[in-house]
Structures are given as C-alpha cells and as structure tokens.
Amino acid sequence: MDSKRDNNKDHGDTAFERITAVQLKSHTGEFNLESILFLKFRGLGIHDLGCIGECINLERLDLSGNNITNLAPLSSLRLLVVLNLSANRISNLEPLGSCDSLQSLNVAGNAIASIENFHYLQSLRKLENIRLKDNTYNYTNPVCRNTPYRNILLEMFHNIKVLDGERVVGRGSELYQLCRDIDDTIKAGLYKNGQLPDHSDCKPWVEDSFWEIKRSNNNAIIEEAYKQFSDVLHECRLLNNRATHMISQTERSLSLKKQPKQYAV
Structure with a gap:
C-alpha cells in the first residue's frame, strides 16, 4: 500500500504530517478557509487533519493515500458531497455521521473491520455511493472478508445506487451494462453453434492514442474528473485483457476437442 501512496502523490506537493491553515491557503490560493470548496491532499503522509474542519463550505475532499486514523475534524463539514479516504488507516467512521450532504464515500484500503461502523451513517439520506473495495488498486477492508456485507449495506442504505463501483439500482449506463453482459457471456462460456468466431483478423476500432486524455488546465474540478475517467478507462482495459x-482459453479448448482421437496399436 505504501508504494501506491507514493505513486498517487501529486507532483509539486510536499509531504507533511499535520494540516495547518497556512498549508490550506497556500495549496488552494484562497485567503479564507471558508472559501475553499475543493481540496486534494493525496499521498502526502498526513497523520493529523488539523484545522481542516474550518473549511466549513468544503464540497469535495480527496485525502487518499495518507496515514489518517482520526476523522473527528471532518464532523463539521456539513456541505461535503464527495469524500475520498481510500488507502489510509481508518477504522472508525462515526465522525462522518454529521456530514449531512455526503453523497459519495470511498474508504477502500482501510482498516474497517465491522459493518457496525456504517450504523453511524444511516442518517445520511443523500449517501448513494459507497466503496469498500477497489479491485483496480487492490484496496479492500477486513469487513469485506464477510461475504454478506454487500447485502447488509444495501438493506441499511435504501438510497444507495453504487456499491464498490458497481451499480445496484437500474440498468445503469448502456456502456456499463454492455460490458457486464459481455463479461457474463464470456464467463458462462456461451458460443454459437459450438464454435467461437475467429477474431484473429479483427482490428481496433480506433488508434491506440485515441483514448488518451489531454489535460486542458489545472482547474481542480477538471483534475478530479480526469482522475475518475482515467480509473474507468483502466478498469475497461483490465476487462478487455x-x-x-x-x-x-476457450478457443484452445475447442481446438483440442476437434482433434481426432489416436489409438495405440
């Protein structure tokens, strides 16, 4: 996990253990802490959230890849909508129970051992996206070893739409459902007339560089959108592979079945 924290560290950021008002202002360019709406402190070795609770109008917060254990300073962030706490050392979610506006919570790669933690969040009526596992980065939590945890969370949060990156309400986007259908078909080993079509001559739809994203500026919202879309593309590449x-494997298996049996004389 430490290596992932290093990889996630934003260029130009200096590691520090405790968040201070000076760091918040210099990082965002804002003169008043109350003016900060978006904040990204990723992979900086942070242990203490310090005065981050004074950013009372904060809407989006990324603290992934640090060493955070205590979330108490976040309890005052009642306007917080998106919170990324992945790859930290968090075991207690109780302070987040007062973040009334929270819609998306990522705590993959922490030390959450009991589903009881989420009872503190049941009052959050807007919470619709929860992530405890992230297979892209091999992040998980001890509670995920308990297989029914997904069903329990779905019963606890009636408004939940996405769990661990997977839609649980509706069919989702056409692209997502198409990928799921393709994956399910391959897993089931379905093929037409006992044969799989020969795809050896197939060519990519677009050039390799077509999907590369060009950053237009350093706007914080665009940077966050860039990261999220990059993660989706990475998951698509993993699915493709x-x-x-x-x-x-299936084609090899079919090929072996077609070979005539040989009998020893």
Missing part, C-alpha cells in the same frame, strides 16, 4: 484471455 481478461476477456481476451478467456476467449483464447
């Missing part, structure tokens, strides 16, 4: 591997 897995599908290609499974297709190859």
